Amino acid sequence: MKVKAMIKQNNVLREQMTPSNRSYMEDMILEMRSSRVEAVRAEELLLEAANLMLREQSKGKDAKQIFGEQPGDYFREIIDSIPKRPVRSQWNYYLMISWASLTSLFAVLAIAGLILLWITGSAGIFSQISLFTILLVGAGSVVIIELLMKWLSSLSESDAPKPKPFDLKGLGVYVVIVIIAVFAGAFLENLFPVISISPWVSLILCLGGGLGLKLIFFRS
Structure with missing residues (x-):
């Protein structure tokens, strides 16, 4: 799936979230897109996170229970594993x-x-x-x-x-x-x-x- 298609799908999924979960998800998006993670991989991870958010939301959980206190915590290991520019x-x-x-x-x-x-x-x-x-x-x-x-x-x-x-x-x-x-x-x-x-x-x-x-x- 192309980056633009994944972005659109993520937007659709966010519309189904509660206001607090949507706000948390948007902070996650900003954190990921400003990182060194390659664009396609970043959107794949964000799409996976959005789907996970909706599944757990249907069980009565909020974003912090699913991903942690800070929006960047869930992707921290992935982001930190990307080598810095020499x-x-x-x-x-x-x-x-x-x-x-x-x-x-x-x-x-x-x-x-x-x-x-x-x-x-x-x-x-x-x-x-x-x-x-x-x-x-x-x-x-x-x-x-x-x-x-x-x-x-x-x-x-x-x-x-x-x-x-x-x-x-x-x-x-x-x-x-x-x-x-x-x-x-x-x-x-x-x-x-x-x-x-x-x-x-x-x-x-x-x-x-x-x-x-x-x-x-x-x-x-």
């Missing part, structure tokens, strides 16, 4: 993200700079870049991609459970962090040198970066 592979993955982000940055500088150079005779702001910007794009892209992938892994293809939204307090904390990051960035940028760079040099760096991605990270 450290070297993980660093290669992070390097690829940074490399691709910097390649994109130089592509923007090249394209925008050449267009402005053709129109006005000067590349303007696209003829220089701060070392801080280079470091920020290289490191920040890794953080953003990791957060994005973690969020996407908790979602399904249909009406499966969605992650719980931030509460007001949590939102306030994130806003404060963003404000601090903006002011810190503005302050730190003045401490780093600004490099003059021709749009043509940016274009060469962009093409070189793209070639590097192909030869180093996407070799067949």
Whole structure:
């Protein structure tokens, strides 16, 4: 059975559960889908758990009696048995993200700079870049991609459970962090040198970066 079909079947089974059991099952789903377990195997296990839940529910049992106090307990042994990504592979993955982000940055500088150079005779702001910007794009892209992938892994293809939204307090904390990051960035940028760079040099760096991605990270 395909993943999408199993997800739909799981959704149907959850509709037959009591509200408390459904909530528990949805927490189990989020736990499993955010783990390292391969997608097809994860959905098979979730489908088995949903069927077990309904069988035991018909006998008057609730989710905690069936699976344990915490939604992740039932699958803990399976999840922990999946080997973590090797450290070297993980660093290669992070390097690829940074490399691709910097390649994109130089592509923007090249394209925008050449267009402005053709129109006005000067590349303007696209003829220089701060070392801080280079470091920020290289490191920040890794953080953003990791957060994005973690969020996407908790979602399904249909009406499966969605992650719980931030509460007001949590939102306030994130806003404060963003404000601090903006002011810190503005302050730190003045401490780093600004490099003059021709749009043509940016274009060469962009093409070189793209070639590097192909030869180093996407070799067949």
